[in-house]
Amino acid sequence: MHVIVCVKQVPSVEEVKVDAETGRILREELPLMVNPNDRNAIEAALRLRDEVGGTVTAVSMGPPQAEEALREAMAMGVNRAVLISDPALAGSDAFVTSKVLAKAALKLAPFDLIVCGSRSADGETGIVGVQIAEELNLPQITWVLELKVEGEVVRAKRSIDGGYEIVEACLPAVVTVTRDANKPRYPTMRSIVEACRRPIERLSLKDLGLSPEEVGFKGSPTRIERVFQAERKRRATIISKPVEEAAREVALMILRELGKV
Amino acid sequence: MERACGECWVFVEHKDGRIKQASLELMAKGREVADGLSRELAAVVLGWNIGNVAVELARHGADKVYLVEHPLLERYQVDLYCKAVSDLASEVKPDVILFSSTRVGCELAPKVAKRLRTGMTADCLDLRVDASRGLVKQVKASFGGNVMVEVVTPFHRPQIATVKPGVATPVVKERREVVVRVTPKLDEREVKVRVVEKLETQKEDNLELAEVVVAGGRGAGEEGFRLIRRLAEILGGEIGGTRPAADEGWIPRERQIGQSGRIVSPKIYISLGASGALQHVVGFRRAGLVIAVNKDPKAPIFDHADVGVVADVKEFLEALIQELEKYLNAR
Ligand SMILES: Cc1cc2nc3c(=O)[nH]c(=O)nc-3n(C[C@H](O)[C@H](O)[C@H](O)COP(=O)(O)OP(=O)(O)OC[C@H]3O[C@@H](n4cnc5c(N)ncnc54)[C@H](O)[C@@H]3O)c2cc1C
Numbered sequence: 001m002h003v004i005v006c007v008k009q010v011p012s013v014e015e016v017k018v019d020a021e022t023g024r025i026l027r028e029e030l031p032l033m034v035n036p037n038d039r040n041a042i043e044a045a046l047r048l049r050d051e052v053g054g055t056v057t058a059v060s061m062g063p064p065q066a067e068e069a070l071r072e073a074m075a076m077g078v079n080r081a082v083l084i085s086d087p088a089l090a091g092s093d094a095f096v097t098s099k100v101l102a103k104a105a106l107k108l109a110p111f112d113l114i115v116c117g118s119r120s121a122d123g124e125t126g127i128v129g130v131q132i133a134e135e136l137n138l139p140q141i142t143w144v145l146e147l148k149v150e151g152e153v154v155r156a157k158r159s160i161d162g163g164y165e166i167v168e169a170c171l172p173a174v175v176t177v178t179r180d181a182n183k184p185r186y187p188t189m190r191s192i193v194e195a196c197r198r199p200i201e202r203l204s205l206k207d208l209g210l211s212p213e214e215v216g217f218k219g220s221p222t223r224i225e226r227v228f229q230a231e232r233k234r235r236a237t238i239i240s241k242p243v244e245e246a247a248r249e250v251a252l253m254i255l256r257e258l259g260k261v
Numbered sequence: 262m263e264r265a266c267g268e269c270w271v272f273v274e275h276k277d278g279r280i281k282q283a284s285l286e287l288m289a290k291g292r293e294v295a296d297g298l299s300r301e302l303a304a305v306v307l308g309w310n311i312g313n314v315a316v317e318l319a320r321h322g323a324d325k326v327y328l329v330e331h332p333l334l335e336r337y338q339v340d341l342y343c344k345a346v347s348d349l350a351s352e353v354k355p356d357v358i359l360f361s362s363t364r365v366g367c368e369l370a371p372k373v374a375k376r377l378r379t380g381m382t383a384d385c386l387d388l389r390v391d392a393s394r395g396l397v398k399q400v401k402a403s404f405g406g407n408v409m410v411e412v413v414t415p416f417h418r419p420q421i422a423t424v425k426p427g428v429a430t431p432v433v434k435e436r437r438e439v440v441v442r443v444t445p446k447l448d449e450r451e452v453k454v455r456v457v458e459k460l461e462t463q464k465e466d467n468l469e470l471a472e473v474v475v476a477g478g479r480g481a482g483e484e485g486f487r488l489i490r491r492l493a494e495i496l497g498g499e500i501g502g503t504r505p506a507a508d509e510g511w512i513p514r515e516r517q518i519g520q521s522g523r524i525v526s527p528k529i530y531i532s533l534g535a536s537g538a539l540q541h542v543v544g545f546r547r548a549g550l551v552i553a554v555n556k557d558p559k560a561p562i563f564d565h566a567d568v569g570v571v572a573d574v575k576e577f578l579e580a581l582i583q584e585l586e587k588y589l590n591a592r
């Protein structure tokens with residue numbers, strides 16, 4: 001079985017710094033990492049491979065340094081890593097990203113399954129996985145919690161509004177896995193060292209048969225028009241009293257607000 | 262650019278003959294957008310034998326209802342729903358299509374957008390209108406909620422967005438009811454994903470409608486959450502929490518509050534042992550009185566609360582519960 005897993009390198013959003021004057025995100029200062037949810041995708045892919053055999057290929061679209069994310073995927077245990085990098089790709093939105101990743105999958109065909117994280121930590125769109133499926137006209141299973149492949153069929157437990165459902169689709173298919181799907185493994189020291197020695201394959205736009213006009217900023221239907229900091233509407237009055245007194249004051253406040261006193 | 266007919270569409274979800282709360286809220290947002298752009302608001306509702314739902318929609322501000330009925334649409338299925346909506350949109354060419362950020366909306370909207378070869382923005386917290394350019398400015402949190410961004414789709418139509426439940430309040434606005442019946446061309450062979458079994462586990466909770474929400478963070482700990490449940494019970498409120506609280510299993514994932522969780526707007530929001538990360542804070546911006554408890558006086562949560570108490574969650578909750586019980590028992 002050949003599983004393709006999509007991996008994105010993202011800034012560590014817990015440490016985002018914003019230029020106070022312009023509201024611009026100081027991207028250069030952010031440490032980079034594998035999108036946390038994509039680790040769940042890698043883990044799901046690896047478990048499938050370990051169950052039924054085959055190979056896992058990690059694919060990333062990004063600038064040259066996205067190589068680091070792929071190294072991490074290799075250290076976790078993926079067999080192959082492919083980086084799609086081209087200056088023309090800068091500014092691509094989810095629509096374009098899914099087109100590029102879909103083309104890459106075709107280039108790497110045959111494949112049985114494409115696994116993505118449900119969403120990325122920076123853009124937080126949750127769009128890419130779904131749109132890869134649509135682009136390739138393949139079955140799409142989103143919000144996956146459990147995954148099994150039996151013969152030519154993928155079976156998944158997925159989260160829906162108000163509960164869960166078990167669904168089935170024929171391979172090849174595209175699935176997006178949630179944070180709750182699994183606990184991603186940590187690479188070992190040895191696997192990290194080994195991953196550094198292995199080659200990372202590269203694909204250019206030309207390899208994928210795409211023109212610069214179709215991708216990047218030019219090819220993207222959406223535009224970010226403004227970045228701003230959400231305004232702070234409140235500033236708490238601190239009750240600095242011993243706990244019992246503070247609790248009494250808060251209790252009164254609550255009862256008053258609810259119209260009970 | 263493709264010519265659009267100018268309609269603003271809202272994709273409506275319903276269950277057991279009732280329109281979902283999220284869709285009613287979205288109708289209110291849609292009405293604002295349609296009015297801002299001087300356009301008609303159309304509700305698009307899919308199903309089988311759902312005429313009563315269409316009538317209800319006119320009460321919530323729709324100028325027009327597309328009633329898309331087919332036996333194969335009786336239950337939601339992504340491939341068929343996508344085809345029915347996309348085909349109709351290809352024919353009518355609406356200017357805007359809005360979906361709720363529910364599980365259904367989150368997988369349907371991107372698929373429809375791709376099929377119509379247009380852009381979309383996910384999980385919007387607000388929609389604003391730039392009437393002079395005919396654009397919907399789609400406001401969402403980005404970079405883990407640290408910043409807000411405004412996204413537009415200038416040259417492609419329709420403009421598509423999913424909007425988070427909880428960011429608007431439903432309104433009752435009577436309109437003349439114009440129902441357009443649509444019979445989509447569907448074929449069972451188009452179904453690529455088959456549902457084998459459905460397990461409904463959670464009753465629909467009232468988090469978005471709750472008057473009181475008591476929410477805990479990592480700092481509350483398991484013991485704290487026992488007291489949080491007790492407090493919610495006493496106040497007739499609902500419980501919620503931060504992402505770590507959900508990760509730890511102290512609350513069900515469905516009760517995570519914030520950008521990748523739910524948006525609540527209770528009269529009173531009580532935050533216990535949460536640091537006040539912006540990803541979490543966007544979840545209760547619309548609340549009335551916000552009370553925060555954290556043992557760290559420098560915790561950012563105090564910048565997003567009206568009243569702050571610097572204390573240990575457990576000690577504070579024990580005292581607060583005691584106070585409230587004293588009062589309630591005295592009555
Ligand atoms: C893409 C993305 C999306 C996210 N979406 C969400 C979301 O929707 N919702 C969400 O909540 N988070 C979300 N997060 C996570 C968010 O960034 C924060 O990590 C999270 O909100 C922090 O949770 P917390 O406040 O419970 O934990 P912590 O940040 O660990 O804070 C715990 C707090 O408790 C206090 N404390 C500890 N012990 C005690 C005690 N005994 N008594 C009193 N106070 C105590 C500490 O002082 C501290 O301030 C998201 C993150 C990313 C990257």
